[in-house]
Amino acid sequence: AQKVTQAQTEISVVEKEDVTLDCVYETRDTTYYLFWYKQPPSGELVFLIRRNSFDEQNEISGRYSWNFQKSTSSFNFTITASQVVDSAVYFCALSEADFGNEKLTFGTGTRLTIIP
Amino acid sequence: DVKVTQSSRYLVKRTGEKVFLECVQDMDHENMFWYRQDPGLGLRLIYFSYDVKMKEKGDIPEGYSVSREKKERFSLILESASTNQTSMYLCASSPGGKNNSPLHFGNGTRLTVT
Numbered sequence: 001a002q003k004v005t006q007a008q009t010e011i012s013v014v015e016k017e018d019v020t021l022d023c024v025y026e027t028r029d030t031t032y033y034l035f036w037y038k039q040p041p042s043g044e045l046v047f048l049i050r051r052n053s054f055d056e057q058n059e060i061s062g063r064y065s066w067n068f069q070k071s072t073s074s075f076n077f078t079i080t081a082s083q084v085v086d087s088a089v090y091f092c093a094l095s096e097a098d099f100g101n102e103k104l105t106f107g108t109g110t111r112l113t114i115i116p
Numbered sequence: 117d118v119k120v121t122q123s124s125r126y127l128v129k130r131t132g133e134k135v136f137l138e139c140v141q142d143m144d145h146e147n148m149f150w151y152r153q154d155p156g157l158g159l160r161l162i163y164f165s166y167d168v169k170m171k172e173k174g175d176i177p178e179g180y181s182v183s184r185e186k187k188e189r190f191s192l193i194l195e196s197a198s199t200n201q202t203s204m205y206l207c208a209s210s211p212g213g214k215n216n217s218p219l220h221f222g223n224g225t226r227l228t229v230t
Contacts, residue, residue, distance in 0.1 A: 006158075009156075035218060037221075042223065043204070043223050043224045044221055044222065044223045044224070045206065045208075045219075045221040047218040047219070047220075050217075050218055091158060091159065093159075102147055102210045102212070102217060102219065103149060103161055103164050103174065104159075104161070104219060105161075106151075106158045106159040106160075107158055108156060108157060108158035109158050
């Protein structure tokens with residue numbers, strides 16, 4: 001069975017600080033996909049990134065970066081120079097590489113609050 | 117842009133009522149999903165469908181059923197609503213195929229069962 005753990009329930013940081021959201025996953029599959037979604041107060045989940053299990057390169061997109069380490073089964077998300085608009089609930093998710101079947105297993109989410 | 121539309125943002129129903137939550141997507145996606153979101157539990161998959169008239173149980177299907185008569189529409193049905201089904205319900209769709217594409221979510225329906 002697949003499992004995603006986001007141990008940090010809530011994090012608060014002062015604006016412009018860096019913050020890392022942790023994600024640890026469990027799966028028996030050798031091929032899988034990892035995702036991060038953002039849920040702002042409006043409620044709609046917004047896709048941030050997808051990573052497949054064969055690609056361990058770190059990724060940077062503006063102030064966002066992701067660190068994927070298969071050795072520790074982790075897929076951590078860092079926001080650099082945080083801004084108030086980054087306040088949201090962030091979900092890490094995992095899917096099997098069962099082509100055409102894209103159901104996701106989600107973590108419990110981390111509520112991030114950026115204090116102005 | 118893909119649009120996933122859930123018919124109601126807020127819904128209040130009484131215990132024992134039959135409840136329909138409707139979801140429509142406009143991008144000809146093969147796959148559609150219903151999740152519920154509860155504090156401390158994240159999102160849990162109720163049912164999904166990868167084709168018209170096809171459905172598969174997710175992790176928590178008890179007390180729910182679904183209907184997919186047309187490709188663009190996926191309905192979640194609570195046969196006899198109970199208070200423990202008070203939750204936020206999120207519909208999502210995806211293209212299907214080989215690339216495990218991201219899911220596109222609707223804004224959610226917050227259901228209260230009294």
